[in-house]
Amino acid sequence: MSKIGIIGGGIIGLSSAYYLNQSGHDITVIDSGDLQNGCSHGNAGMIVPSHFIPLAAPGMVAKGIRWMFNSSSPFYVKPRLHGDLLRWGFLFLKNANEKHVAAAIPALKELSLLSKIHYQQLARDLPFNFGYHERGLLMLYQTQEAEREESETAHRANDIGITAKILSGEEVQQLEPHVKVNVRGGIYFPGDAHLTPHQLFNGLKLYLQRAGVTFVPHSAVSKFEFHGNSIQSVLAGDHFFSLDQIVLAAGSWSGLIAKQLALTLPMQGGKGYSFTLPEVEKNVQIPSIFLEARVAVTPMENSLRFGGTMEIAGLNHSVNLKRVKGIVDSIPKYYPEMKVGMPLVENVWHGLRPCSPDGLPYIGRSTKIKNLVIATGHSMMGLSLAPATGKLVSEIIDEKKTSMALTAFSPERFQR
Ligand SMILES: Cc1cc2nc3c(=O)[nH]c(=O)nc-3n(C[C@H](O)[C@H](O)[C@H](O)COP(=O)(O)OP(=O)(O)OC[C@H]3O[C@@H](n4cnc5c(N)ncnc54)[C@H](O)[C@@H]3O)c2cc1C
Missing domain, CATH: 3.50.50.60 (FAD/NAD(P)-binding domain)
Structure with a gap:
């Protein structure tokens, strides 16, 4: 011992x-x-073997640059002349290429699948309920560009043995009987799961x-x-x-x-926000990601959590409500009948994701x-x-x- x-x-x-x-x-x-x-605590609770592509991937650099100039965008790097950030950024750029992605996929996939097996075991062994459900994950899109990108990911997923189904807007709607969904289509990953983090x-x-x-x-x-x-x-x-x-x-x-x-x-904190609707009568059934808005939506029993944004802006606990508004504004675009107002600042959770550069x-x-x-x-x-x-x-x-x-x-x- x-x-x-x-x-x-x-x-x-x-x-x-x-x-x-x-x-x-x-x-x-x-x-x-x-x-x-x-x-x-306040994260989106998703168990995601579907996420086998690391954050440092080719498309991220172009997207990051495009998003950086929009105050309510899902991704932001606060420009600072700080040695650690500059080196982190350099390493991120160095790794955001197809060769790195191809090398990282088998390792990430194996780690994710191993973790899911252990979650299944924990759900059996632990003497308390933590809201573990295996209902999969929907990646929802409204644009042709996102459809093309995500369909490529779906093919790649199927090639490595992670099931992904390309669904039309109507097929997505059939999976969500209680909530009107406005999307061009979605990719369904039936092997994903979710739980209630706290x-x-x-x-x-x-x-x-x-x-x-x-x-x-x-x-x-x-x-x-x-x-x-x-x-x-x-x-x-x-x-x-x-x-x-x-x-x-x-x-x-x-x-x-x-x-x-x-x-x-090398490490940077990637700040994200979430807020939770405590009682939703007609709730979402399957955890989803609004692809264009990069917002994660997770039903946790009767409640519904929305989370998103990635701000690389130092290790601090400030809350940027403009980015929270970006999350709120995305909701009616994908769920047109869901009316969600801006949460009070004390009801906004934030967390710093520990981000390695690759x-x-x-x-x-x-x-x-x-x-x-x-x-x-x-x-x-x-x-x-x-x-x-x-x-x-x-x-x-x-x-x-x-x-x-x-x-x-x-x-x-x-x-x-
Ligand atoms: C909006 C949002 C949504 C997310 N959704 C998901 C999701 O759906 N699925 C998923 O897998 N992940 C998700 N994540 C990411 C996930 O939450 C993090 O990757 C994870 O919580 C990191 O856990 P950790 O234990 O490494 O760090 P933390 O939970 O941050 O724990 C680190 C601890 O170290 C302590 N500490 C710091 N310095 C010291 C010190 N000097 N001495 C002692 N202790 C110290 C801190 O107080 C803290 O308690 C999300 C994150 C965000 C922000």
Whole structure:
């Protein structure tokens, strides 16, 4: 049994704690906040094997440039002369090509499918309901351009064994009996799933507490003490914790912590917003993405969540209501009979997605610091990929053969 400290109590930290606890370790999860202020609560709850193409892909650069000049657009990079952002941008551009995409697809697909299997297992094993449903995902489009792009993705999906069906507008409508849908068509991915993120998070935290995992909130990790090339203890708040193994799972803040450890882990926070309609009488049945607007829509039992935007604008918690308005304005375009007003600012949730520059997570052991395992950078798919990541972290720490090859996720792939 090892004493393991997990830095960051988001869904990646909790999933790692779950599988490490199953292996019988003594676990402490340390968080700078109250474990409610990360990215893992108000997200869209989608489990997405359909998302096998990483964010750093050829079309994204042109779209990003087009969107950047529109204040309510779904994607925004705040121009700043900051070394970390410039290097991140350079690495993003370097990876946004077909060669990188082709190399990333098999790894992302395998990680996603592994995670889905673990979600199915968790839905059976955990003693609480977290709203897990396997109803698939609809990618909805209104324009010919989006239809062409998404149909290409659908063909590519079918080629690699992920079922995708190209539907007409009428066929989409048949899948949504209670809500009028105004689309040219859609791609249906029947293998996707969804859940209610805060139910999973809060249930898992309570379950882990009862299983003996210690949580240390309001204690930012700020200093490390070394013995040789191993971390011996970490300073969190005003306490030193002596640890055998450390898991760095601090989401968007992991890059800053890695810097303290003299490691290179390029990371930017990609801010997104969501708001939830609490009681919807005639609800959407299948989680959907409005493709042109990049808005995600997820039914969570009787409620309905809308989420979107990706703002690369630093690690801060400011709320840009113009972008929230962009989400609100998209709703009647796709659901013409749904009337949704602007939410009050206190009802708008925001989260910072931990974005690596090539769209792939960082999962693996550091070769420079012997007892450090890194698990972060999951960008828009952290919830989806959490169980597989947690399982892999436990396998790395237990020195078992990992469930899949980890080369594509090496935390040292951008080491200078
Ligand atoms: C609008 C929106 C919709 C999304 N929808 C989906 C979706 O449908 N499906 C999906 O898979 N993903 C989705 N995501 C992405 C997903 O939410 C994230 O990828 C995921 O939550 C990241 O989890 P994490 O544990 O890595 O980070 P976080 O949840 O951010 O946790 C990191 C934790 O580290 C802590 N921390 C930071 N610094 C320190 C320090 N110095 N010491 C100790 N602790 C520290 C923070 O307080 C925080 O609690 C969405 C995101 C957004 C914004």
